Amino acid sequence: MNKAITKATIPGLFVTGTDTGIGKTIVAAAIAAILRAEGMDVGVWKPVQSGEKIGNGMTDAERLLHLSGIHDRPEVVAPFTFEAPLTPMLAAKQSGVALTLKELIAAGAPLVDRYQALIVEGAGGVAVPLTEDAFVADFIAELRMPAVIVARSGLGTINHTLLTVSYLKKLGVHIIGIIMNDIEHIETIDDPSMAHNAELIERYSGLKVLGRIPRLDNAGYSVTLIPIFREKIELAPIRDAIAAQIMGG
Ligand SMILES: Nc1ncnc2c1ncn2[C@@H]1O[C@H](COP(=O)(O)OP(=O)(O)O)[C@@H](O)[C@H]1O
Ligand SMILES: [Mg+2]
Numbered sequence: 001m002n003k004a005i006t007k008a009t010i011p012g013l014f015v016t017g018t019d020t021g022i023g024k025t026i027v028a029a030a031i032a033a034i035l036r037a038e039g040m041d042v043g044v045w046k047p048v049q050s051g052e053k054i055g056n057g058m059t060d061a062e063r064l065l066h067l068s069g070i071h072d073r074p075e076v077v078a079p080f081t082f083e084a085p086l087t088p089m090l091a092a093k094q095s096g097v098a099l100t101l102k103e104l105i106a107a108g109a110p111l112v113d114r115y116q117a118l119i120v121e122g123a124g125g126v127a128v129p130l131t132e133d134a135f136v137a138d139f140i141a142e143l144r145m146p147a148v149i150v151a152r153s154g155l156g157t158i159n160h161t162l163l164t165v166s167y168l169k170k171l172g173v174h175i176i177g178i179i180m181n182d183i184e185h186i187e188t189i190d191d192p193s194m195a196h197n198a199e200l201i202e203r204y205s206g207l208k209v210l211g212r213i214p215r216l217d218n219a220g221y222s223v224t225l226i227p228i229f230r231e232k233i234e235l236a237p238i239r240d241a242i243a244a245q246i247m248g249g
Contacts, residue, residue: 010108011245012042012118013176013238014140016168017150018160020124023181025060026219027150028121029067030229031238033222035119036068040242043115044068046078047104047139048123048130050091053083060121067222072114079107089129099131101142117242120145125160126167141171146241151201153180153212155193158200165205176237178205180212210234 015028028044035042044064052059054074057066061078065071075081080099082091092099111118123130126137140147147168151161161178168175180198198209211233218224 009144010105010112010118011116011242011248012045012120012143012145013242014120014122014143014145014147014173015150016122016126016136016140016147016164018125018152018157018164021183022152023150023179023183023213023219024121025063026067026225027148027179027181027213027229028119029064029222030225030233031235032064032068032070032119033226034230034235035239035242036070038239040239040246041116042242043072043111043118044070044077045108045111045118045120047108047120048080048082048088048092048099049078050082050088050123051085052081054078054081063220064121067220067225068119069222076110080104087128088123089131101131101134101139104130104139105142116246126164137167137171137173140168140173146174146176148176148210148238149178151178151180152184153182153194153197154184154191157193157197158204161201162204165207174241175207176241177208177210177234179210179233182213182215208234208237210237 015024017024032042032044046060046064049060061074065077082095084091084094122136128136130136130139149164151157178201202209213232216224
């Protein structure tokens with residue numbers, strides 16, 4: 001929607017998803033932790049968050065820092081935090097703040113200075129209003145960051161994922177791949193679609209599914225999450241895309 005702002009180029013990766021509660025925070029944190037363990041100087045950024053107050057450990061900024069093991073201040077990682085459990089644009093409005101893409105990008109400057117690259121977590125999915133005239137997808141395009149899409153593994157995911165892919169492609173966003181997450185899979189419930197979803201998504205999107213995260217008992221703990229992520233998710237395309245941006249200045 002918003003075309004007026006000069007393109008900013010911030011090295012990094014944008015982690016978006018087909019929905020809220022799909023696994024963006026755990027995926028962003030795991031990627032940051034693993035790349036940092038390999039010596040890459042990446043930070044985390046949650047440009048806007050709503051629904052919780054910083055201090056209780058429940059905000060995405062606090063969870064990103066905790067899970068990735070990065071020592072930074074949640075107020076810097078999430079410069080705009082609104083308590084109302086509403087879509088960011090409305091939550092901001094209720095607090096008397098009219099967000100713009102320019103302000104959102106400017107608020108990330110301390111993080112851009114501090115790290116070589118940023119793993120950015122979006123809010124909700126790509127068609128979530130961030131400002132009066134911009135969706136999350138517009139923000140990703142404005143940042144000129146490549147994206148990964150976190151998608152559920154079960155029934156319904158083909159539709160959500162292909163719509164997300166086509167929306168991002170329309171805006172010229174480079175998509176590195178898709179990470180499937182067994183977020184709602186319970187052992188006792190048989191979902192025969194799961195075996196085929198990744199393959200069909202690859203066929204119709206032309207993109208790579210980088211792997212599938214199994215249902216975890218303790219997804220909120222890095223000791224559980226990170227080894228599983230290493231084992232199940234192909235990180236090379238993400239690593240290469242970020243390294244190329246860092247080297248390209
Ligand atoms: N594979 C999984 N198995 C079990 N719980 C998961 C899994 N993936 C995510 N979760 C949990 O589901 C919730 C939503 O995940 P989160 O990463 O916060 O999603 P989002 O950032 O997209 O809203 C969190 O409590 C998280 O720990
Ligand atoms: Mg989140």
